[in-house]
Amino acid sequence: MAGLSPQVTNIIIILGMMQVSKRIPFEDPDVLNMVRALYVASNVLIAGIYVYVQMQINKKKDLTTLKYVEPAPMGSTEEGKLVTTTVHAYDTQQIKNSFRSQMMGLAMVSFMHLYMKYTNPLLIQSIIPFKGALESNLVKIHLFGQPASGELKRPFKQSAGLMGGLQNGPAQSDKKAVEAAERAGRGGVKDE
Numbered sequence: 001m002a003g004l005s006p007q008v009t010n011i012i013i014i015l016g017m018m019q020v021s022k023r024i025p026f027e028d029p030d031v032l033n034m035v036r037a038l039y040v041a042s043n044v045l046i047a048g049i050y051v052y053v054q055m056q057i058n059k060k061k062d063l064t065t066l067k068y069v070e071p072a073p074m075g076s077t078e079e080g081k082l083v084t085t086t087v088h089a090y091d092t093q094q095i096k097n098s099f100r101s102q103m104m105g106l107a108m109v110s111f112m113h114l115y116m117k118y119t120n121p122l123l124i125q126s127i128i129p130f131k132g133a134l135e136s137n138l139v140k141i142h143l144f145g146q147p148a149s150g151e152l153k154r155p156f157k158q159s160a161g162l163m164g165g166l167q168n169g170p171a172q173s174d175k176k177a178v179e180a181a182e183r184a185g186r187g188g189v190k191d192e
Contacts, residue, residue: 006135010128017124026119035122039109042126046102046133049143054095056142062087068155090154094138105129 004012026032064087069080109125112118133139137156140146148154 006132010131013127013131014124017127018120021120021123024123032119035119035126036113039122039126042130043102043106046130047099049133049139050095050099050102053138053142054092057088057091057095057138060088060142062091066090066154087154091138091142094156098133098136098138102129102133 024031024035026035065084066087067082067084070083071080072078105125109121112121137152141148141152146152151157
């Protein structure tokens with residue numbers, strides 16, 4: 001599966017796990033508790049990875065200036081705005097977004113399982129978020145030690161998920177776009 005995109009592998013995993021979950025006797029309390037334990041362990045592992053990455057970001061404290069043009073909101077007629085920040089602040093914001101995303105997924109699955117009594121999402125959501133965490137750009141840079149160049153160059157390209165086609169495009173960090181935004185005065189956002 002090395003040549004497949006993450007979205008394709010996610011679909012393959014979901015379809016496979018749906019077939020597997022049909023054969024799991026969720027009525028048995030022991031089996032259900034094991035699947036719950038797997039889900040909790042997966043989320044604890046993801047949180048541990050993100051905490052480690054946050055510690056690495058704070059340890060490196062890369063204060064290199066990062067300038068990019070943030071795309072305008074969808075449906076807006078205005079142009080994107082210039083953002084001037086540091087690599088440390090950018091990475092910190094990205095890891096906070098990852099934590100927030102994990103907590104939203106945890107809340108949704110908890111609601112579906114505890115309130116609506118669905119059990120299949122526990123199994124699927126034990127694997128997909130963990131896979132997503134390991135494929136995260138920050139994890140690749142700070143945990144696996146890959147250089148921040150090419151696909152891992154900041155600002156990171158947004159993954160082309162289900163809503164990817166509706167966005168106005170990725171943040172632009174090329175010199176031409178940044179200089180054009182500076183000349184146009186579309187800025188004022190400075191994170192420190």
